[in-house]
Structures are given as structure tokens and as C-alpha cells.
Amino acid sequence: MSDGFHVYDTTLRDGSQQEGLNLSVQDKLVIARHLDSLGVGFIEGGWPGANPKDTEFFRLARTELDLKHAQLAAFGATRRAGLKAADDPQVAALRDSRAPVVTLVAKSHDRHVELALRTTLEENLAMIRDTVSHLRAEGQRVFVDAEHFFDGFKANRAYALEVVRTAAEAGADVVALCDTNGGMLPDELADVVHEVVGAGARVGIHCHDDSGCAVANSLAAVRAGATHVQGCANGYGERSGNANLFTVIGNLQLKRGMNIVGDAQLAEMTRIAHAVSEATNVTLSSQAPYVGHSAFAHKAGLHASAVKVDPNLYQHIDPLVVGNDMRMLVSSMSGRASVELKGKELGYDVSGQKAAEVVSRVKDLESKGYTFEAADASFELLLREELAGARTSYFTVESWRVIAEQRPDGVQISEATVKVHAKGERIIATGEGNGPVNALDTALRFALERLYPELANLELVDFKVRILEGSHGTDAITRVLIDSSDGKAEWGTVGVGENVIAASWQALEEAVTYSLLRAGYDPS
Numbered sequence: 001m002s003d004g005f006h007v008y009d010t011t012l013r014d015g016s017q018q019e020g021l022n023l024s025v026q027d028k029l030v031i032a033r034h035l036d037s038l039g040v041g042f043i044e045g046g047w048p049g050a051n052p053k054d055t056e057f058f059r060l061a062r063t064e065l066d067l068k069h070a071q072l073a074a075f076g077a078t079r080r081a082g083l084k085a086a087d088d089p090q091v092a093a094l095r096d097s098r099a100p101v102v103t104l105v106a107k108s109h110d111r112h113v114e115l116a117l118r119t120t121l122e123e124n125l126a127m128i129r130d131t132v133s134h135l136r137a138e139g140q141r142v143f144v145d146a147e148h149f150f151d152g153f154k155a156n157r158a159y160a161l162e163v164v165r166t167a168a169e170a171g172a173d174v175v176a177l178c179d180t181n182g183g184m185l186p187d188e189l190a191d192v193v194h195e196v197v198g199a200g201a202r203v204g205i206h207c208h209d210d211s212g213c214a215v216a217n218s219l220a221a222v223r224a225g226a227t228h229v230q231g232c233a234n235g236y237g238e239r240s241g242n243a244n245l246f247t248v249i250g251n252l253q254l255k256r257g258m259n260i261v262g263d264a265q266l267a268e269m270t271r272i273a274h275a276v277s278e279a280t281n282v283t284l285s286s287q288a289p290y291v292g293h294s295a296f297a298h299k300a301g302l303h304a305s306a307v308k309v310d311p312n313l314y315q316h317i318d319p320l321v322v323g324n325d326m327r328m329l330v331s332s333m334s335g336r337a338s339v340e341l342k343g344k345e346l347g348y349d350v351s352g353q354k355a356a357e358v359v360s361r362v363k364d365l366e367s368k369g370y371t372f373e374a375a376d377a378s379f380e381l382l383l384r385e386e387l388a389g390a391r392t393s394y395f396t397v398e399s400w401r402v403i404a405e406q407r408p409d410g411v412q413i414s415e416a417t418v419k420v421h422a423k424g425e426r427i428i429a430t431g432e433g434n435g436p437v438n439a440l441d442t443a444l445r446f447a448l449e450r451l452y453p454e455l456a457n458l459e460l461v462d463f464k465v466r467i468l469e470g471s472h473g474t475d476a477i478t479r480v481l482i483d484s485s486d487g488k489a490e491w492g493t494v495g496v497g498e499n500v501i502a503a504s505w506q507a508l509e510e511a512v513t514y515s516l517l518r519a520g521y522d523p524s
């Protein structure tokens with residue numbers, strides 16, 4: 001990280017104020033390690049003393065977190081009105097955390113001092129002064145988060161600036177100006193930051209995303225002179241979240257030319273964003289800038305035809321720089337170039353008239369309810385059929401049948417029979433399952449596993465059903481998407497039919513066919 005500029009992560013404190021996000025101490029340790037490996041300068045670990053988990057995190061961090069880049073910061077409030085900082089138990093918890101940095105939240109809006117703290121403006125300044133100097137004297141580095149700073153500045157400019165001066169004079173290294181309610185817009189916010197820079201301490205910025213401007217506001221603040229930027233992984237945080245730190249880092253490094261993290265660390269950013277999302281158990285938006293699964297996915301035919309000439313015609317950066325990948329999506333919006341590029345991605349040479357035929361087939365099938373964006377394996381099987389003039393096939397299906405039963409004891413069980421032909425044999429197999437699709441899957445595997453032992457590695461990992469509305473007087477139809485894995489890769493297949501079992505069978509048959517193709521068996 002460049003000297004003189006701080007990247008401060010508050011995922012483990014402000015990020016965990018997000019509705020539905022609950023981190024264990026172990027989750028926090030895992031996330032801290034990921035953020036450290038990205039090269040952030042500070043990791044705010046939580047509020048020691050506010051709850052046992054955060055206190056425990058700081059205790060364990062001393063022995064279990066071997067941070068290579070970041071310093072740990074403990075978050076807490078200034079002392080209570082009327083108490084000495086040294087006697088305030090919450091301040092003691094910050095001291096006892098033994099974190100090298102303490103970040104104190106301080107009121108900087110006069111109305112909040114009077115209504116929320118129920119004290120005088122002078123006492124609030126004394127609370128800031130005493131707490132900062134006490135912790136400094138105890139050997140900790142102190143940052144101050146000036147809460148509601150921008151709203152406070154509008155209401156009482158002199159008082160908001162006095163808060164910054166008081167914190168700086170007492171020894172705070174950073175005063176982070178907080179857009180706590182997240183309602184600021186970049187131009188207005190930048191003007192305020194500009195006025196504060198030079199008041200003594202290093203000026204930082206902490207933005208919430210209630211107006212959808214948290215990242216833009218953070219960048220505007222940096223341009224106006226802030227040299228400390230706070231944010232959260234994947235934009236987590238209370239209400240609409242905080243500035244997405246990954247977007248901020250990408251923009252500062254790649255658009256503003258700042259040396260925020262190393263190139264090798266930036267190339268890990270996509271992996272880290274997804275690993276943090278695994279730890280928080282909050283699905284990462286596929287549209288997340290830089291790191292989302294769709295951030296460099298091209299669906300429109302016109303885009304693909306230009307990307308074929310030069311990917312940068314429809315991409316703002318090279319995805320590899322942030323560890324992401326360009327992907328081509330095939331759908332009813334595709335043209336020949338989309339199919340050509342997707343074919344190349346899958347290892348097939350398809351162009352000209354053949355590409356046009358594939359496009360036309362995809363469009364026709366999508367008009368009937370199929371979708372190939374999420375069913376890459378079904379698309380590959382279709383492509384192979386167009387190129388070879390015949391389906392890739394390892395078995396032919398004579399018939400299948402399934403019975404769903406509810407027994408007198410309430411247990412529901414399904415039983416399926418499949419009749420298939422493979423390698424010159426006619427095979428009849430029966431399977432049971434907790435539902436009809438599970439029973440069909442079991443029966444099909446029983447039928448084929450002896451001839452194709454690699455099938456034992458196939459696992460169905462997801463199953464999605466969608467009822468598509470009928471049009472032009474037709475009945476509604478069912479689309480089934482199955483995600484499968486062989487432990488090395490995942491792939492999707494699609495089936496469409498008038499009933500859910502027929503659609504599922506089709507997606508299942510393609511999942512099995514594709515797994516045999518991947519396993520290297522020769523098609524019949």
C-alpha cells in the first residue's frame with residue numbers, strides 16, 4: 001500500500017451491522033486473513049466490550065491472527081458524559097483489547113449531542129479530548145470517526161470543525177468524516193471535505209450507500225484531499241450498506257493510478273470477494289463491479305461481435321487484472337460472433353454458416369422455454385450435435401416410469417424404472433428416492449454404472465424449477481435447470497416439458513451424458 005494513504009476495512013464491525021449477517025469469532029478470523037492478504041492497511045475487528053464475541057475476537061487475534069499487512073483496530077465510543085475516560089468500562093475494554101489502533105466514534109452534529117447524548121456541546125468536546133488523550137497515553141494509536149459529520153457541518157459548521165480540531169489536538173492521527181445517514185451526493189460532499197483538509201489531523205472518509213453514492217462519495221473525498229478511506233467487503237453494512245471496498249480499491253488503483261495494493265494482490269481480489277461471501281453466507285451479487293460473476297459477461301450479439309475484434313471495446317479493464325474472467329453468454333440475444341466466441345471458450349471451431357445455424361437453433365429453443373445462459377453443458381451438447389450432425393450419445397432411452405407413494409405411516413417414497421440400451425445391452429433398472437426426480441436419477445445410475453464406472457463421481461448439486469406462462473393459448477410449461485458436479489467442475493443442463501418430471505428427466509439425461517463426455521468415454 002502506498003505510504004501516506006490508508007485503506008481501512010470495517011467489514012467485521014460496520015459490515016456486520018447488516019441485517020441477516022451474523023459472524024462467529026471463527027468467521028471473523030477467516031475474513032480478517034482474506035482482507036490482510038488483499039493488502040488493506042487496517043482491519044476494524046469489532047467493538048470489544050460491547051459483546052462477548054467481539055471481546056473474544058481481539059483476545060484470539062493476538063495469538064491466531066498473524067497479519068502480514070494490516071493493523072488491527074478496535075472500535076468503540078468516547079467516554080460517557082460525566083465519567084473520567086480512565087474509569088469508563090467501555091474505554092477500558094478498548095485498552096484491554098491491546099489492538100494497536102483504537103477508532104472512537106464521536107458525535108459531531110450538535111443536534112445528536114443534545115438529543116442522543118443528552119449532554120452539552122462542551123462536554124462532548126471534553127469526552128473526545130479526554131478519551132483520545134487517555135488512549136494515546138496508554139500507547140494506542142487513535143483514529144476518530146466523526147459521526148454524522150456532513151449533516152452536522154450543514155447544521156453547525158463551526159461546531160463540526162471544532163470536533164475535528166479537538167480530536168486532532170488531543171492526538172488523533174485520523175479524523176474520518178462519516179456520512180452516517182448515507183444521504184450525501186459527491187459534489188456537495190467533496191466541497192465539505194475540501195474545507196476540512198488542513199484542519200490538523202489526516203482526513204478520512206466513511207460513506208454509507210443510502211443514496212447509492214457511497215463509492216462515488218469516497219472517490220470524491222479522496223480527490224478533495226482525504227487520505228484514509230473506509231469501506232466494507234462487498235459493500236456490507238447497516239441499511240443499504242457501506243462503500244464497497246473492493247470497488248473503491250479497483251477504482252483508486254486502476255482509474256486514479258494510485259498504488260493501493262500490489263498488482264498480485266489486486267489479481268486476487270475476485271477470489272477474495274467470493275471467499276468473504278462464503279464466510280458471511282451472503283450471496284455476492286453477480287453484478288458486483290470488478291468481482292461479480294457477470295462483471296465481464298457478454299450477452300448481446302452486438303457486444304460479442306465487437307469483443308471478437310478487441311475485448312476492450314466492451315470492457316472497461318482487462319478482467320484478469322482483478323482476477324476475474326471474460327465470459328460469453330449464449331441466448332436468444334446472441335449472434336454468430338457470440339456462438340463463435342463461446343465455441344472457442346469450449347474448445348470448438350465454429351464460424352460462418354454453422355454459427356448462424358447454431359444461433360437459429362438457440363433462438364428457436366429459447367422461444368420454447370429453454371435457456372442456455374445457465375445451462376452451459378446443454379449448449380455444448382447442442383453445439384456438438386450441430387458440428388457432428390448427430391447427438392453425443394452413450395445410451396438410448398426406451399422408456400422411464402415413476403411412481404410417487406405416500407405410505408400409511410406418512411412416509412413419502414418414489415420408485416422409478418428405466419429401460420435403456422447401452423453398449424449393445426438392454427438394461428432395466430429400478431431405483432428408489434425421496435422424490436420422483438431422485439428416484440429417476442438413482443435408477444438411471446443403476447442402469448449405467450456397471451458400463452460407465454466414472455458415473456459414481458456425478459453429483460446433482462442444485463435443482464431449480466420454473467413454471468413459464470403459456471402464450472398464444474398454450475398451457476404453461478415447466479423449465480428445469482440442474483447443476484451437476486464431478487468434484488472437479490460444475491455444469492448446468494436444462495429440460496423443458498409440459499410436466500415437471502418430463503422436464504427433469506431431460507435435464508438429468510443431459511447431465512449424465514455430459515458427465516460421461518467429461519470422463520473421457522467414447523460416445524456410441
Ligand SMILES: CC(=O)SCCNC(=O)CCNC(=O)[C@H](O)C(C)(C)COP(=O)(O)OP(=O)(O)OC[C@H]1O[C@@H](n2cnc3c(N)ncnc32)[C@H](O)[C@@H]1OP(=O)(O)O
Nearest residue numbers: 047049050051077078079080105106107116117118147180
Ligand atoms: C454510526 C455507528 O454505526 S456507530 C456503531 C454502532 N454500533 C453498535 O451500536 C453496535 C454495538 N452496540 C452495543 O452493543 C450497545 O449499544 C452498547 C454495548 C455499545 C451500549 O449498550 P447500552 O449501554 O445498553 O446503551 P444503548 O445501546 O441503549 O445506548 C447507547 C448509549 O451510548 C451513548 N452514546 C452514543 N454515542 C456515543 C458516543 N459517541 N460517545 C459516548 N456515548 C455515546 C448513548 O447516548 C447511549 O447512552 P445512555 O446509555 O446514557 O442512553
Ligand SMILES: CC(=O)C(=O)O
Nearest residue numbers: 105145147148178180
Ligand atoms: C461510525 C460509523 O459507522 C458511521 O458514522 O457511519
